[in-house]
Amino acid sequence: MSDNLPFEIQEIIINKLPVEPLIRFRTVCKAWKSLIDSSDFIRNHIKQQQHQHLLVRYHDALHLELKYVPIADNDDVTFPHHKVPVTIPQLAVNSFNHFHYTRIDSSHGLLCLFGPDNKAVIWNPSIRKAVDVVLPHMVLGDGIHINVLGFGVCPETIDPKVIKIRINTEDVIPWQVEVFTLSTRVWRSAYSSNVPSKCFWFGGEQVVVGGVVYFLVSDRVDGRDGCGNLIVSFDLTSEEFGEVKLPDCLTYTHKLSMLKLRESLAVIEAGLKEVDLGRGYYKRAYHVWRMEDGVSKLFKKLFTIDYLPDGSDVDIRGFRKTGEALLEWLAPPDFNGTLVAYEPYSKAITNLGINGSYISGYSFTETLLLL
Numbered sequence: 001m002s003d004n005l006p007f008e009i010q011e012i013i014i015n016k017l018p019v020e021p022l023i024r025f026r027t028v029c030k031a032w033k034s035l036i037d038s039s040d041f042i043r044n045h046i047k048q049q050q051h052q053h054l055l056v057r058y059h060d061a062l063h064l065e066l067k068y069v070p071i072a073d074n075d076d077v078t079f080p081h082h083k084v085p086v087t088i089p090q091l092a093v094n095s096f097n098h099f100h101y102t103r104i105d106s107s108h109g110l111l112c113l114f115g116p117d118n119k120a121v122i123w124n125p126s127i128r129k130a131v132d133v134v135l136p137h138m139v140l141g142d143g144i145h146i147n148v149l150g151f152g153v154c155p156e157t158i159d160p161k162v163i164k165i166r167i168n169t170e171d172v173i174p175w176q177v178e179v180f181t182l183s184t185r186v187w188r189s190a191y192s193s194n195v196p197s198k199c200f201w202f203g204g205e206q207v208v209v210g211g212v213v214y215f216l217v218s219d220r221v222d223g224r225d226g227c228g229n230l231i232v233s234f235d236l237t238s239e240e241f242g243e244v245k246l247p248d249c250l251t252y253t254h255k256l257s258m259l260k261l262r263e264s265l266a267v268i269e270a271g272l273k274e275v276d277l278g279r280g281y282y283k284r285a286y287h288v289w290r291m292e293d294g295v296s297k298l299f300k301k302l303f304t305i306d307y308l309p310d311g312s313d314v315d316i317r318g319f320r321k322t323g324e325a326l327l328e329w330l331a332p333p334d335f336n337g338t339l340v341a342y343e344p345y346s347k348a349i350t351n352l353g354i355n356g357s358y359i360s361g362y363s364f365t366e367t368l369l370l371l
Helices: 007-015 019-025 030-037 039-048 090-096
Strands: 052-060 065-073 103-107 110-114 119-124 129-134 145-153 160-168 176-181 186-189 200-209 212-219 228-235 241-244 256-261 264-274 282-291 299-307 313-319 325-330 337-342 349-365
Touching: 007 030, 007 039, 019 030, 030 039, 052 337, 065 349, 103 145, 103 200, 103 349, 110 145, 110 160, 110 349, 119 145, 119 160, 145 200, 145 212, 200 256, 200 264, 212 256, 256 313, 282 313, 313 349, 325 349
Parallel strands: none
Antiparallel strands: 052 065, 052 349, 103 110, 110 119, 119 129, 145 160, 160 176, 176 186, 200 212, 212 228, 228 241, 256 264, 264 282, 282 299, 313 325, 325 337, 337 349
């Protein structure tokens, strides 16, 4: 780049580049390294970044090992086959090399891995860097307390946070909420005092959209048959809790899950759809609902994924940047999974060439966080 080009113009150009060349450009000169390493540049780069990827985790039945495979997720109709498998961070090798234990959350290009040994690992696969977080006071199996964990990046400070919620199942007392911020590496109480005291049943999954962490919960006391679904929200900036009421058709159903669809919260309703074939057949069906503008009870049904009962089964594992659903297709007789992309309107299916079991997908954008 010419020395005659003003540095402000250089900064604009550099800010539009993906992460991989930026890591190399840090060695070009001190001015570029100082720019790329600065918190302001990293924050602005997140806003400009359009390079999205999917991290697919699955258990390879052939080689009997857990694999993590990144896939570039662009706007093209054709979806590329997977790249070379990425290595899980060394910090997590001992704790998270068990496919049935690990839970992964995603926010602002960072992945947070929660394992069985009271430790979390915050990982940036784009720059291959990770840091570990010790989870405090994780007393398990006492029959009285529930521990709930969450993760997200504060959109105001771009500071990764781990949230720990401790709920007493016997007494109606406020939850004990602790927040870990990576910048200070200290656990502290949440800023807000509006801590709930209800005892919900947490489904173990979360979605981060627009700086808010959403937890899918069931009301263990109220509602029909003792089960009323709703969503608990946690604002990563104010650290305030809230409740998102679901429409009645979603409140009183037993099979709900949440995913992120583009930059919106999606609720997946699993059920059956009757088919007029003269033999009483039913289709398994997944109804995909999107929350409109973060407003409680304003959910719009987008589409339904269904198919004839041919002995196969599918589970929704995520969504592409284009809005295509990622499905784990389980076919008899061995029911090993295959990852496919499903276009909900044309119903076209694309095999992505990943075969195994316990397939899951996590979308993330490239980021310099943790640099």
